Amino acid sequence: MPQNPTAANARDLTDAEFADLDELLQQTPEPLTPCDAVMLDGYLCGILVQPVLLQPDAWLPHIFDFEGEPLPDDVDVAWLERTTALIMRRHAALNRAMEEDGWFDPLVLEFDEEHQPEPIPEGQPDPMAGLHPISQSLMPWVAGFQHATICFPDLVELPDDAVMAALARLFRHLPAETDEEKEVVATLDREQPLTTLEDAIEEIVLAVADLQDLTREQRYKVETVKRDAPKVGRNDPCPCGSGKKFKHCHGA
Known part of the structure; x- marks a missing residue:
């Protein structure tokens, strides 16, 4: 059951549009701290596999600011509309791909001699210190996914060992x-050692697909309204005691 079944909205972004989106996000007014395009991609997947169906007005603010602070009232309307439109298209495309194909292509940066991470300012801790080289490429995307679980902890709070294993x-x-x-990382390194970036990307996609399957029933569960009293017919006397038929009183 796609969260946004409109085919037109599910048209994925081109490489140029991903680059455009990254630049637009960097234009978020200070002092707000936005996601970049790679973190956004992981964040959207973290939103889509939640055990609750989240609406855009709940999760969009956390893209423009990690703390979810609102944009200023005088924000550039054209900038906001363009940025939001691209975000929603990627969200819809990911959802369609995950639901229909059981697969999606995450936006991952592969570091090589030509493309290296931004240098860490002197005196600040290196967030990638000690990480396997493959994990260094995947960390920004996974950090975005984690951002979604911090903002909306329903997923990580599920008492389900299979969910915990997929998150690990x-x-x-x-x-x-x-x-x-x-200890968890050491166990995974022994049992499922990282070999190539391609295999590691496949593994994170499979982990997300597993999470989507594990939470689908809860995400689309329809709550049944329980009536405390029998249903009143339209021609029955109104329960309020007015003496009028229900259809001419509170049932009007």
């Missing part, structure tokens, strides 16, 4: 901070 396959590409996280 993703979060292994983030710096391990606790002894427990280090």
Whole structure:
């Protein structure tokens, strides 16, 4: 059940549009701190696999600012419309691909001699220190996914071992901070060692697909309204005691 079934809205972004979106996000007014295009891509996947169906007005603010602070009232309307339109198209395209194909192509930067991460300012910790070279390429995307789980913790709070296992396959590409996280990463390194970037990308896609399957039933669950009293017919007396038929009183 796609979250946005409109075919026109599911047309994916071109490489030029991804570059355009990245530049537009960088134009977010200060002091707000926006995602870049790669983090955005991971964030959108983290939104799509939540066990609750989230509406854009809930998750869009966290793209323009990590803390979800609102944009200023005098924001450039044309900039906002263009940026939001591209975000929504990528969201719809990811959802369509995941639902119909069980697969999607994540936006991942491959670092080589020509393309290297931005240098870390002196005195600041390097977030990629100690990471496997393959994880260094995947970390920005996975950090975006993690951003979604921090803003909307329903997924990580599910009491489901299968969900936790799928999340571990993703979060292994983030710096391990606790002894427990280090142990999980060490176990994955032994049992599922990182070999090539292509294989690692396939694995994060499969982990996201597993999460989508595991949460689908809850995400689209329809709550049934329970009535405390029998349904009143339109020609029955109104329960309010007015003496009028229900259709001429509270049922009008």
